[in-house]
């Protein structure tokens with residue numbers, strides 16, 4: 001379970017049985033025809049896949065290149081997170097689990113988890129930082145309506161990092177009946193690999209859609225925002241070995257990389273262990289996790305998935321960091337040019353075109369990870385709407 005020097009399962013001994021049961025079974029379960037059939041049937045009939053690959057004509061004209069948007073904002077629940085939770089709820093059922101726990105920050109993963117638990121009639125507890133509960137209230141209401149118990153994480157900085165810690169603590173205490181649905185390509189092996197495989201439906205679809213629209217499977221670039229890195233892992237997955245496809249990962253610079261309020265993990269991170277994985281993370285000199293900041297809860301994570309740490313260190317990925325201001329302006333720009341209100345996380349990916357120039361005939365696919373409904377208050381406050 002390594003990506004170069006990154007990955008592994010650096011877990012407390014008490015968590016070992018849970019992870020080992022998953023590690024020994026996940027590939028076998030995923031390979032079962034019945035699993036694949038139910039997984040793809042639900043993605044089609046319940047999530048609404050394939051999501052469109054939309055040629056953004058006015059955005060392309062503005063930046064004088066060819067921009068396609070992969071519309072993960074049109075998935076049921078409003079973001080890509082549900083691709084992973086569908087896969088993991090089926091996995092949990094195959095493992096005989098009857099209780100689900102999850103962590104969430106922006107609330108999208110929490111909503112996606114509550115959604116599949118309602119679908120399958122399985123009880124669900126979502127851990128969420130008390131700070132995030134306040135700033136993502138609409139998603140909290142949705143989780144409760146979907147039947148989930150939302151448990152505030154009160155430790156530490158009371159954001160995603162702490163919600164994750166409390167979910168791990170719950171899982172240690174409930175190893176037999178509980179499956180922990182991790183929301184991104186983070187955590188101990190096999191989670192980064194399993195989540196990436198579930199999200200890889202994104203680039204699988206892009207290959208056939210691009211062939212139909214451009215007569216080629218490979219774009220010149222694939223662009224995605226990176227919090228933990230799951231929507232990016234899905235968008236990059238089938239292109240990682242295609243050297244001619246440029247991989248561009250966009251992180252949250254927050255108020256600026258050197259402002260002390262940032263979440264640009266590749267730029268500010270050092271090798272360390274977070275949530276059971278060896279990766280890059282923002283840390284103090286004595287190895288304590290640094291509090292990150294981003295205007296978007298979804299990118300407000302001090303670590304990054306080991307796959308992305310490897311993409312950064314190996315140079316396979318180009319890493320760009322985007323500030324709050326750049327992201328908010330790009331989000332409004334998409335509204336005005338294309339009539340699409342994007343999640344603030346996704347707006348970070350859109351913002352690169354202001355500075356990162358492309359050739360006129362470049363085909364650039366941008367993964368639009370989510371829609372902006374959950375962020376309306378942020379947009380209202382920022383732009384005084």
Ligand SMILES: Cc1ncc(COP(=O)(O)O)c(/C=N/[C@H](C(=O)O)[C@@H](O)C(C)C)c1O
Nearest residue numbers: 105106107108109227228229230231298370
């Ligand atoms: C619309 C949207 N786009 C991107 C992200 C970043 O998560 P990744 O795709 O896993 O990097 C997110 C992340 N949301 C998580 C959540 O809803 O709980 C996030 O807060 C944490 C799992 C990191 C998101 O909601």
